[in-house]
Amino acid sequence: MKLVSFKADGSTRYGVVVEGGIVDASAVLGHKYPSLRSVLEADALDELSALAPSKADFALDEIEFLPPIPQSGKIFCLGINYMAHITEMKRDKPKFPWVFMRTDHCQVGNNQPMIRPKVSERFDFEGELALVIGKTGHHIKQKDALSYIAGYSCFNDGSIRDYQRHSQLFTAGKNFYQSGSFGPWLVTTDEIPDPTKLTLETRLNGEVMQSACVDDLCFDIPYLIEYLSSLGPLRPGDVIVTGTPGGVGFGRDPFVWMKQGDRIEVEISSIGVLSNPIEDET
Numbered sequence: 001m002k003l004v005s006f007k008a009d010g011s012t013r014y015g016v017v018v019e020g021g022i023v024d025a026s027a028v029l030g031h032k033y034p035s036l037r038s039v040l041e042a043d044a045l046d047e048l049s050a051l052a053p054s055k056a057d058f059a060l061d062e063i064e065f066l067p068p069i070p071q072s073g074k075i076f077c078l079g080i081n082y083m084a085h086i087t088e089m090k091r092d093k094p095k096f097p098w099v100f101m102r103t104d105h106c107q108v109g110n111n112q113p114m115i116r117p118k119v120s121e122r123f124d125f126e127g128e129l130a131l132v133i134g135k136t137g138h139h140i141k142q143k144d145a146l147s148y149i150a151g152y153s154c155f156n157d158g159s160i161r162d163y164q165r166h167s168q169l170f171t172a173g174k175n176f177y178q179s180g181s182f183g184p185w186l187v188t189t190d191e192i193p194d195p196t197k198l199t200l201e202t203r204l205n206g207e208v209m210q211s212a213c214v215d216d217l218c219f220d221i222p223y224l225i226e227y228l229s230s231l232g233p234l235r236p237g238d239v240i241v242t243g244t245p246g247g248v249g250f251g252r253d254p255f256v257w258m259k260q261g262d263r264i265e266v267e268i269s270s271i272g273v274l275s276n277p278i279e280d281e282t
Contacts, residue, residue: 001049002272004149005036005109005238014039016048017185021056022063036186037069040134040236045188065109067095067182068153069132074238075102076228077128077157079170081218083279088251095229097219100170102157102241109170111182112277114158117176123258123278127156127202127210127266128245129195131221132186133240138233148234151186151242152195153239154266154274156202157256161250181266181276182239183269192270195221200245201240203265204258212245 002017013026014036025048026034033039039048052080079098080086086093107112116123134150158180165172174180177205181182193213224240249256258264260280 001038001045001052001188001191002185003048003068003188005066005070005185007059007066009056010053012066012070014050014059017110018052018054018056018236020060023054024057025049025051027057035071035078037071037073037237038156043135045134045150064112064141065183067104067107067109069200069237069239070233071104072237072239073235075104075107076239077102077174077241078224080109080202082212082216082245084212084216084246085244085251086163086218086247088246088248093218094161094255097224099228100174102180102260103175103235106175107180107182108178110274110276111181112276113178113180114156114181114258114276115176115178115265115281116277117179118161118281120162121257121259122162122255123179124160124249125157125202125204125209125258125264126159126248128155128157128241128244129198129199129200129214129268129275130155130182130239130241131195131232132211133238134236136233136235137229138228140234142222142226146189150193150223151188152268152271153183153186154183154200154268154271156264156266156274156276157241157244181274183274184272187271198271199269202247203267205262207257209249210245210247214242216240216245220275
């Protein structure tokens, strides 16, 4: 299934993507589950699946996309986690995952503008695979890790490179308002049994910037889930963004930065295309 959070007719909703658009699941199940995250918390994906044969309530061009999980519990991001990206950034292979956090306010949904802040022109793209946790787990073993995933999505970890380098921590450069994007939807794991087979491509104004297979990860998905679940319980709706491949703007000569009027796309096989225009902060 493809599951989506969106706005329509002035209200926030969630639904199932079907031929012709979206079935508004919140109209049927909203009295029990006010959000897609609450569906995951209740382990109620089967109730959404039962709606999949229904006729679409909204066409895709009639809605405003939100991040699939608009209010995530945690958003863990991985830095320097593709071997090609490690090489282009001239870093040594890390001994442990480089983890930083993003907040909900710094991400937008598909087709919504990513904002270049006034304080910097160094607005970079990072196409990434994101996964959403579907059940609570603490000290999860690698052999069991994939069973804790509800589904996968595309992510653009938009980065303000000069602020990112103000210190050894990435937080400042990764959390500008509406600087990242997440979507267009969440694809459940029954459609993606092996995430290492996925391929990722990032395009800026139609030109390919990044192209890689997810099997180039330095720390793979089972290891990341084991590692992050050792910090504390992972819960339904938590997001893990697995890192970006080579080809980022900062790794190019000359540098390539996103600017007003650009369009950036992140496409992952079996998931779809996350597309966003770039606008300057007003």
